[in-house]
Amino acid sequence: MDPKSQSQSLTPPKIHAAYNLIKPYIHRTPLLTNQTLNAIASTPQTPEARKGTSDENQAPAAPTIRFFFKCENQQRIGAFKARGAFHALLRLIEDRGEEEVQRRGVVTHSSGNHAQALALAAHTLQIPAYIVMPRISTASKIAGTMAYATKVVFSGSTSTEREAVVAQVQAETDAILVPPYDDFNVICGQGTTALELEEQYLDLVAQNPQLNVHGQRGSGLDAVITPIGGGGLNAGVATFFSNKRTKVFGAEPSFEGADDCRRGLEQGERVTSVKSLTIGDGLRTPVGRLNWEVISDKNKVEGVFAVTEEQIKAAMRLVLERVKVVVEPSAVVGLAVCLFNEDFRRMVEREGGEEGWDIGIVFSGGNTTVEAIAKLFG
Incomplete structure (x- = not known):
């Protein structure tokens, strides 16, 4: 659509x-x-x-x-990002089924708040989460993401650079993209x-x-x-x-x-x-x-x-x-x-x-x- x-x-x-x-x-x-x-x-x-x-x-x-x-x-x-991350992940499970989502995992890119939010939501719902973050992200946001994510992968700071790394992660893992805002x-x-x-x-x-x-x-x-x-x-x-x-x-x-x-x-x-x-x-x-x-x-x-x-x-x-x-x-x-x-x-x-x-x-x-x-x- x-x-x-x-x-x-x-x-x-x-x-x-x-x-x-x-x-x-x-x-x-x-x-x-x-x-x-x-x-x-x-x-x-x-x-x-x-x-x-x-x-x-x-x-x-x-x-x-x-x-x-x-x-x-x-x-x-x-x-506030916890709201969108939990909703997107719960709807994804409804749509794809829990078994497929747990098998493939999810991936996203974020400067920090959506990264932490999706990592938390995935951890809560027992789903692997691969998070792409800019290297210059705030230290507390990186630490918060690492506490819950399956894997954190670092990238450049622009959306284009982040999205390129997300594509690499998807090629390696078949993880499902949960966009940070769009x-x-x-x-x-x-x-x-x-x-x-x-x-x-x-x-x-x-x-x-x-x-x-x-x-x-x-x-x-x-x-x-x-x-x-x-x-x-x-x-x-x-x-x-x-x-x-x-x-x-x-x-x-x-x-x-x-x-x-x-x-x-x-x-x-x-x-x-x-x-x-x-x-x-x-x-x-x-x-x-x-x-x-x-x-x-x-x-x-x-x-x-x-x-x-x-x-x-x-x-x-x-x-x-x-x-x-x-x-x-x-x-x-x-x-x-x-x-x-x-x-x-x-x-x-x-x-x-x-x-x-x-x-x-x-x-x-x-x-x-x-x-x-x-x-x-x-």
């Missing part, structure tokens, strides 16, 4: 079905709020913060924002993040109406923003919210062209190659073909915004110091957009009016090390 036809089959009921299947294998991760970050986001940026940007000579935006942080950094293996069942699994997020938000504001910018009239999140690398999380979240009032946005690093999805939307064509060493190492891949079909649909994703490395670091520092949770750089690009991207902030100010917006932020992962954090902020 071609990507356009597949994207039309991605519907909210498919997300619900995925959740029912994977519930025994995943954590229901916390939803946190933080008054300090609400205040920072709702305060106009200083002239110093805007110096050297295209917004330097414009009046700063003054939106009202309340954050709701979905902590997938506390998911199994420390990232896959129907992976997308459905990642979309369960949104299902939990909405349920937890509605429960939270029902108990504490003061947390909601709309008070008693709150009927759902105004927006959700997720990081975009390959696009599986964003496509899944957008699928879940496709028949609701909640707007979905994507966030990317701008460093060395890692904002391929944003650029592709601007050009009207998917960018097929990314060569970036952004600190958001989970976001160094181009958006997948199926994911692109969802994300490029304006009825599902409102837009994609980009932020700099320094803005990512500033957002990460705030999360570490104010929210008191450990996140990797990739996890905070959505928060960085809300804090620093004046185009996004002006949109919230304009559309949110005096009340403002309740915004769900997905902290996509927390797989970093003390050494990596020290290197970023030393």
